[in-house]
Amino acid sequence: xxxxxxxxxxxxxxxxxxxxxxxxxxxxxxxxxxxxxxxxxxxxxxxxxxxxxxxxxxxxxxxxxxxxxxxxxxxxxxxxxxxxxxxxxxxxxxxxxxxxxxxxxxxxxxxxxxxxxxxxxxxxxxxxxxxxxxxxxxxxxxxxxxxxxxxxxxxxxxxxxxxxxxxxxxxxxxxxxxxxxxxxxxxxxxxxxxxxxxxxxxxxxxxxxxxxxxxxxxxxxxxxxxxxxxxxxxxxxxxxxxxxxxxxxxxxxxxxxxxxxxxxxxxxxxxxxxxxxxxxxxxxxxxxxxxxxxxxxxxxxxxxxxxxxxxxxx
Amino acid sequence: xxxxxxxxxxxxxxxxxxxxxxxxxxxxxxxxxxxxxxxxxxxxxxxxxxxxxxxxxxxxxxxxxxxxxxxxxxxxxxxxxxxxxxxxxxxxxxxxxxxxxxxxxxxxxxxxxxxxxxxxxxxxxxxxxxxxxxxxxxxxxxxxxxxxxxxxxxxxxxxxxxxxxxxxxxxxxxxxxxxxxxxxxxxxxxxxxxxxxxxxxxxxxxxxxxxxxxxxxxxxxxxxxxxxxxxxxxxxxxxxxxxxxxxxxxxxxxxxxxxxxxxxxxxxxxxxxxxxxxxxxxxxxxxxxxxxxxxxxxxxxxxxxxxxxxxxxxxxxxxxxxxxxxxxxxxxxxxxxxxxxxxxxxxxxxxxxxxxxxxxxxxxxxxxxxxxxxxxxxxxxxxxxxxxxxxxxxx
Numbered sequence: 019x020x021x022x023x024x025x026x027x028x029x030x031x032x033x034x035x036x037x038x039x040x041x042x043x044x045x046x047x048x049x050x051x052x053x054x055x056x057x058x059x060x061x062x063x064x065x066x067x068x069x070x071x072x073x074x075x076x077x078x079x080x081x082x083x084x085x086x087x088x089x090x091x092x093x094x095x096x097x098x099x100x101x102x103x104x105x106x107x108x109x110x111x112x113x114x115x116x117x118x119x120x121x122x123x124x125x126x127x128x129x130x131x132x133x134x135x136x137x138x139x140x141x142x143x144x145x146x147x148x149x150x151x152x153x154x155x156x157x158x159x160x161x162x163x164x165x166x167x168x169x170x171x172x173x174x175x176x177x178x179x180x181x182x183x184x185x186x187x188x189x190x191x192x193x194x195x196x197x198x199x200x201x202x203x204x205x206x207x208x209x210x211x212x213x214x215x216x217x218x219x220x221x222x223x224x225x226x227x228x229x230x231x232x233x234x235x236x237x238x239x240x241x242x243x244x245x246x247x248x249x250x251x252x253x254x255x256x257x258x259x260x261x262x263x264x265x266x267x268x269x270x271x272x273x274x275x276x277x278x279x280x281x282x283x284x285x286x287x288x289x290x291x292x293x294x295x296x297x298x299x300x301x302x303x304x305x306x307x308x309x310x311x312x313x314x315x316x317x318x319x320x321x322x323x324x325x326x327x328x329x330x331x332x
Numbered sequence: 333x334x335x336x337x338x339x340x341x342x343x344x345x346x347x348x349x350x351x352x353x354x355x356x357x358x359x360x361x362x363x364x365x366x367x368x369x370x371x372x373x374x375x376x377x378x379x380x381x382x383x384x385x386x387x388x389x390x391x392x393x394x395x396x397x398x399x400x401x402x403x404x405x406x407x408x409x410x411x412x413x414x415x416x417x418x419x420x421x422x423x424x425x426x427x428x429x430x431x432x433x434x435x436x437x438x439x440x441x442x443x444x445x446x447x448x449x450x451x452x453x454x455x456x457x458x459x460x461x462x463x464x465x466x467x468x469x470x471x472x473x474x475x476x477x478x479x480x481x482x483x484x485x486x487x488x489x490x491x492x493x494x495x496x497x498x499x500x501x502x503x504x505x506x507x508x509x510x511x512x513x514x515x516x517x518x519x520x521x522x523x524x525x526x527x528x529x530x531x532x533x534x535x536x537x538x539x540x541x542x543x544x545x546x547x548x549x550x551x552x553x554x555x556x557x558x559x560x561x562x563x564x565x566x567x568x569x570x571x572x573x574x575x576x577x578x579x580x581x582x583x584x585x586x587x588x589x590x591x592x593x594x595x596x597x598x599x600x601x602x603x604x605x606x607x608x609x610x611x612x613x614x615x616x617x618x619x620x621x622x623x624x625x626x627x628x629x630x631x632x633x634x635x636x637x638x639x640x641x642x643x644x645x646x647x648x649x650x651x652x653x654x655x656x657x658x659x660x661x662x663x664x665x666x667x668x669x670x671x672x673x674x675x676x677x678x679x680x681x682x683x684x685x686x687x688x689x690x691x692x693x694x695x696x697x698x699x700x701x702x703x704x705x706x707x708x709x710x711x712x713x714x715x716x717x718x719x720x721x722x723x724x725x726x727x
Contacts, residue, residue: 059534060534062404062532064400065541071543075541076543077543084534084537085538086532086537087541088541088542089396089399090396090426093423097399098400099358099386100386100397100398100399100402101404103356103384103401104384104401104408107383108404113355137393138392140389
């Protein structure tokens with residue numbers, strides 16, 4: 019694995035075919051293009067039901083140049099477990115060439131991972147399968163029309179947490195999927211973001227070199243669900259990191275490393291104001307989110323042992 | 333030929349799975365099937381079987397992992413019962429639609445509520461519309477042999493459908509019979525491991541489980557229907573070959589009793605054996621009765637059913653499952669009536685529902701059913717009961 023420093027160092031070969039039906043500006047489309055570059059050619063992908071699955075495999079067309087399997091919504095981790103076990107035994111029994119190394123990658127959205135797929139994911143992590151699981155998190159059930167999931171952030175409007183006289187959008191904080199994975203003592207977890215592709219590439223590459231279950235949590239803006247202009251996807255991705263709302267990091271064998279340090283943070287308002295799903299927020303509500311992010315940042319700095327994410331620029 | 337050893341139904345199944353040299357076993361415990369998987373774990377632990385066992389966290393994942401493993405090209409086995417089968421329901425449709433030759437044993441058991449761990453056919457019947465080939469054994473030898481037969485049928489390139497092999501929970505899974513064990517070499521020569529289906533291969537990548545919109549979905553379903561239809565022929569050929577090689581014949585439908593019967597009970601599973609024994613006991617009375625065993629439930633062998641029943645005066649269909657609100661609350665009865673009607677056969681039918689939740693179907697119950705049939709056989713259809721008769725229930 020050569021060290022990738024800039025976006026120009028990423029592989030040129032495309033393994034995610036264009037012509038799919040994902041939205042303009044879709045964060046997940048950028049993720050899939052680069053995940054498929056970062057994983058080896060000899061890899062099998064298992065996909066949970068979701069936006070990406072339905073928009074990339076409309077028969078008789080497919081965007082996938084890797085062997086690819088979709089079974090159902092809640093079982094990508096279980097299907098991947100079966101494939102990994104099969105490859106192991108078929109090699110051992112000489113039904114597959116012993117020298118051929120085939121990797122297994124599972125991909126699911128936040129609904130298929132945080133919610134309905136959490137049990138299968140837990141099983142996969144606990145049984146120590148050699149699988150990389152990537153969750154692309156667009157923070158709601160976007161494929162079916164923006165219903166809240168366990169990954170929806172507090173205050174966000176969705177069609178099932180609408181803003182009315184009584185409700186102010188989602189009222190519970192986002193589920194801590196990385197914490198859940200870490201509770202399984204997995205060797206590697208990381209967060210990635212479409213605006214930081216060399217970082218994404220390096221992390222996926224590293225994950226593939228580590229034996230055992232790995233979880234990568236990917237930030238995945240959704241144009242129709244978050245209600246923003248398709249042209250600003252990358253701006254939003256960057257703002258999420260620059261405000262400290264999203265932190266790019268990895269935890270390898272328990273050691274935390276923040277891969278995108280932010281010396282000076284921008285106020286969360288900068289990120290929130292570009293999205294229709296937060297349009298209803300009052301000054302107090304924005305301040306509440308700022309306070310929540312400040313606490314998260316303090317927690318991360320404490321874990322790292324130094325200030326990797328700085329204070330809000332005033 | 334292998335050796336004859338005393339084995340429980342579950343052990344008999346496990347020995348066959350071992351002989352089939354399966355690659356991946358993915359299963360969840362806690363049902364009457366549990367000891368199959370325990371035995372298989374023992375085989376792997378002792379180095380008698382080289383397979384991966386996936387200790388999944390639910391039956392849903394058991395079948396999902398089986399789908400993944402089969403898609404990767406492995407010979408795959410799983411087993412379940414009752415609530416576990418209900419939990420697998422979603423993935424059963426997907427396994428058959430992806431045309432993966434998985435073999436699964438159902439150790440038949442009642443469905444909750446009330447929670448009941450004992451035997452009936454509620455689980456088996458509840459999944460009879462999921463596109464799997466389904467067969468049910470009458471005794472432990474048959475349950476053993478069905479596994480080898482199932483891989484032969486499932487992996488046939490003209491079929492490529494998953495197969496359920498069922499045996500009655502407890503009445504069979506936990507009772508011991510002498511079993512003529514099929515050894516590995518014999519099993520693999522009868523059902524050789526061949527790559528007959530599309531697999532996930534990086535050198536020849538395919539997309540499996542694509543989205544089929546209204547332009548395509550219907551065509552997929554029609555192909556699946558054709559494969560199921562075609563499987564009947566393959567099943568018949570496989571039964572013939574099995575009989576030639578192993579000397580034991582399991583027809584899709586089997587009749588036992590008087591050569592020219594006027595009264596016939598139709599049944600599935602271990603109860604068929606009880607009825608055979610009852611008929612043997614009563615043979616001296618010289619009555620024209622018999623029992624028709626339905627082994628193959630999907631594809632339903634309607635042609636054979638009709639052939640056996642067309643000249644019979646009256647039949648009683650013994651159902652060990654109940655579908656409240658159905659025009660025929662006994663599912664087997666429903667199938668038989670449809671088959672007879674389709675072929676314009678006017679044999680009278682009665683529906684018996686019995687033995688739910690582990691209540692044994694005794695000779696006394698069989699006697700009640702047969703006398704009811706004799707009593708009604710000369711009545712016009714208009715005077716026959718339209719509701720099922722519940723045998724052995726407290727009113």
